[in-house]
Amino acid sequence: MQKRLLFAICPGLLVLSLGAQNSCSISKINSSAQVQAVPMSHVALENKYDVKFNHLNINVERINKDISGSVRTIAKVVAPTLDVYALELYSTMIIDSARINGSLLMPVRAGDAVTYTLPVTLNQNDMIDATIYYHGTPPSGSDAGMSNGTSGSWGNQVTWTLSEPYAAFEWWPCKQQLQDKADSSYVYITTDSTNKVGSNGVLKNVVTVGNKKRYEWENNRFIDYYLISVAVAKYVDYSIYAHPAGMTDSILIQNYVYDNPATLPAFQTIIDQTAELIEYFSDIYGMYPFYDQKYGHCMAPFSGGMEHQTMTSLGFFDFGLIAHELGHQWWGDNVTCRTWNDIFVNEGFASYSEQLALEQFDAANAPANMLQVHNNVMSQPGGSVYNPDTTSINRIFSSRLSYDKGCAIIHTLRFVINDDNLFFTVLKNYQTQFGNGTASINDFKTVAETTTGLDLTQFFNQWIFGEGYPTFTVRWNQVGNTFYLKNTETVSMSGVTPLFITPLEYKLTRSIGDTVVKFDQTQAIENYTFSVGGTVTNVTTDPNNWVLNKGTVTQDASLVGLSENELFAASVHLFPNPAKEKVMISMPVQKTIHYALFDVTTKMIKSGSISSVENVISIQELSQGMYFITLSSTDNEQIKTLKFVKE
Ligand SMILES: [Zn+2]
Structure with missing residues (x-):
């Protein structure tokens, strides 16, 4: 998900988002349930099977969030034996009946945990075919998995879902384990015929059922439980197409915009930019993963966006928000974080997608975005990109750490690799190797090392698993053509990360034109002596914001070589x-x-x-x-x- 935004209309067409709080982060924090609701013993039961297919077939209206219907799950037993079928459903949702492998069975419910004892013990590789018939009103509140509300700006009422990270079970019976993606999913929603329903995959049919309509969305790709979604409202369908290089067909971009005569005209220009973003990301990340289905947007009245697979839900259209959620289709949906500790895999790359989109389509505003990202990260001294606490939804979706620091560190990695072709090859290899599945931060490290030949242990330890940032106190002096530059590094979290080793650029402002020099900071105190023509009037550390850092630069006429300790240290x-x-x-x-x-x-x-x-x-x-x-x-x-x- 994505930022609370200040809007700035750029001359080009583009709208730049700047702001300290990421709206993808806001929407997830506001819309997710408490942490994993069931005990580990129940999770262990769920992990005895592998979900192959989910078919939600439910009634949903835009005017309230009462739901009823069924969910069919087909799964394969992966444990040696299985005699209890376990799943999760919010405790106040009512189960009407259940048919599992042909038998009508009664559940045992303990809080949100649901179990069925099977009449026959199943063996490894046996299939489970379970249909749960249920109804009820999913829980309300700011953390609900299913919400109903009316847009303050446009007046349209919507019922929509947002299940990340732990709230899918509030509205459909499911197994909520990240590492078990369903191989495919159908979402059939029956609703008043004045509504439209957005969901994942392809809209196969709209069937008339009495005075209602059933929207039949079918997805034949791997999908994680939290990415299955519905949005129900009076929408108009605004469809456009993208034409990525190397693809003969085009990709459908299906936008469900509020049925209000003023809404589409307000956003149409920005929505149209989705096409060139798909084309650009397909070029740098590899082909849009769901090219044979579609991409789309469904409006819903919440702040920010949520990257539901092939159908992002969002409160409004904005260039940065579109880029972020579209980036998630590669980073989050195709390659999904293996655990919520690895949320960087989703949010770091989605946030960096915003930066890359700016570089490509609105280059003049890209530096300001990265500067704002840096400032937000360094507004506090500590915190790691790696998320150590999966019980805190605020920490998982920390805008400062999971989003902005993640974004900043990917930018630094690009600087360290120092070859954009190679950097983007790393990203493509990661997509190829882990697409349709899940991946950890260490998987990314391995792909980056294998692709580049670099040892990135120090890089990941200091920037991803470590905390804080360096402060560079730079002194310089010029005597004739000899330039002396001394950089003394201190760190914000010396008890955790005592030293940052990094390449670093310095811009020398000169009468005869500026020049940039680059040195490796490999220890706390570095001294460099080199030749430079012209007269240097100023030095800027890291002028292009490749590296998180604070610092000062001082001209110092006494700096004419190494001190006694420095000579000794050398x-x-x-x-x-x-x-x-x-x-x-x-x-x-x-x-x-x-x-x-x-x-x-x-x-x-x-x-x-x-x-x-x-x-x-x-x-x-x-x-x-x-x-x-x-x-x-x-x-x-x-x-x-x-x-x-x-x-
Ligand atoms: Zn996001």
Whole structure:
């Protein structure tokens, strides 16, 4: 989902969204139920089968959210045996009857957990064919899976669903486990004939049933439980087409816009941009995953959007919002986060899709978007892209961390890879390898490493799993053609992530034209000396906002080379690396130095002093992994950070 927005109409056509709160995030936080409602023992029962097909066949009206009907689930037993069929349905929803493999069975209900004891024990690979007939009114409130409301702007009343992350069971009986995508799904909705119904896949039929109509939506692609949706209202159907390169057919873009004479004219120009966005994303991410079905939008009166598979629900149309939710069709729908810890897989990439869309179609406003993203991330010192807490819906959909920091770090990865062809190949490979399924953050790391040949362990540890950001205190001086630049790095969360190693650009503003130089920041204090023509009047650190950072830049006439400690540090070495039992630290002269050894979580393992030219530190007791040794002088000035790997 996606941002609370300030609107700025750009001369081109495009509308840029800027704002600290992501509206995809708002809509999910507002519209999702409490965390996983059933106990782990029930989840274990659900995981004894693999869902193949869900067929929702229910009555839904726009004027209230009373629903009735049936859900048929076909599943395959994956455990050695299965004698209890387990699913979830909100406790106040009434089950009228259930037919499972031909037998009418009575449920046992405990809260939101529903179980049926089967008359015959099933074996691995046996099929389950279960139809649950039910009715009721799904729970209300800001966290409801199904909502009914009226648009304040347009006056249209709508019944719509938003199940992410844990609210599907409020309106249909289901198995809510991310890793089990159904292979296909049908959503048949019977409703008043004045309504239209939007859902996933292809609208196969609209059948007259008495004085009502049944909308029959059929999806033959893998789909996660939270992406199955309905929206019911008086809509007009505004259909357009995209024509991605390399495809002879076109892709249908079906928009269900409020049936209000003023609504479509207000949004038509922005809706039309969806076509070029599909074409562009198909170029950089790989073909739109659901090209043989459609893409679409259904309006519903909530703030932001929700990336229901092939049919996004949204409150309004805006360029950034359309780009975000469309990006989710690749990032979230085709490749789905394996756990809610991995929400970066969905939201980081959907947010970066907004940035890429701006770069492509509204380049003048792209830098401002990334700057705003950076500022939001750094409005607080800590927090990781990786989500450590799946019990907090606010944390899962943290606009600052899952969305903006995720977006910023993908941008940094692109900078580190330093080759857009290769960067987009990483994204395409990730889609190819994990499409139709789920993937973790570490799966993304593996694909990125395999594709680029880079070791990205440090990158992911500091930016994705670590916390905070670096502050660069830069001093510079020019003497003739010799340029001195010193960058002293401190960090916002030294107890978690003590050092960020990163390439970094510096823009030198000169009378003869600006130039950009690039160096690797590999330790807390870096000194660079290089030749430069002309007269430098100013230095800007990271002028293109590739790297999350704060900092200051000062011209300093006293900076004409290295200090005594810096000269000393330049000649300090650690070897061997990797090491098994001990590491040696060599120093140019005898000098008393304090050392401290940390693991990657920055837990200090040991500390002490060394003073010889050659010093042995035992690492026998350490487990395998990466470690840091910091060296500081007797007057506590940090001299150098050494890194090594224990084998
Ligand atoms: Zn989103």
